[in-house]
Amino acid sequence: MAIIIDGKQIAKDLNTQTQQRVATLAQQGIVPGLAVIIVGDDPASAIYVRNKHRKAVKLGIKSVVRELPATISQAELLEIVQTYNHDDSIHGILVQSPLPVGLDEQAIVAAIDPAKDVDGFHPLNVGRLLANLPGHYPVSCTPRGIMTMLGTLNEHLRGKQAVVVGRSMIVGRPMAAMLLNADMTVTIAHVHTKHLSDLTRTADVLVVATGVTHLIKGNDIKRGAIVIDVGMDRDENGKLTGDVDFDAAVDRAGAITPVPGGVGPMTIATLMQQTVDLCEWSEQLGSN
């Protein structure tokens, strides 16, 4: 039976640390600020944004949520991003993804000041991660949160095999870069990969982020592997489930994340952590 990696608890511990850092900044009269831009009326996005706002407020972070209609033009949206780029009370800016059809998400993200790019999606920050540059820069929150989770297991990653199934800009690609930067031997696969099971069975660390319900079955997993399920899918009864068949996998894996309560909570906790990072870096304070 695998260790169940408790994302909720790890996120709670991380939030406690973040709250303490916010309190230390407050003693110097500094308040970290986060601006979240949401365009259109995607119900899931509205929930994520509300949760980000609530968590920020709870931790003592200034939170600004800018709700915009799906009819907004690219130029108007770029203008709004610029106002936050120039607002000294805002240290982190993000545009909730996905954007409505017709808006160029990449161009909007590229307009965010890279020093305020709290999602780590700006091409400059993506390039820094890929190049494993030293120094301070933001990175995508979900994979950074997964690295935090892996850190709690006290397992040596160096030289071991990692397989990342999924190639998105939010999870798969930055995840592969972070595991490579941790000296793992990394293979990226995706839904078109042939003989996927043969590959996943080689993984000491298996990260799955495809959006395909139960793509990974129990015997696709190497015995004792660490299995990280980033999926958030709905089964035929509407119940939230993952890309990994948890019930089958739990008997093969050494450690596994559940869905819900695994990776998901780490995304917002890491966003809060990174908002404070950006604030400290802008003030040239912390070394996190």
Ligand SMILES: Nc1nc2c(c(=O)[nH]1)N[C@@H](CN(C=O)c1ccc(C(=O)N[C@@H](CCC(=O)O)C(=O)O)cc1)CN2
């Ligand atoms: N600009 C961004 N857009 C999106 C990101 C992102 O990191 N930046 N990630 C996702 C959505 N997301 C945050 O924005 C997010 C997704 C899921 C969770 C979470 O806590 N999931 C829970 C289950 C929640 C439920 O019951 O539905 C879990 O897995 O336990 C948090 C944040 C896409 N867009």
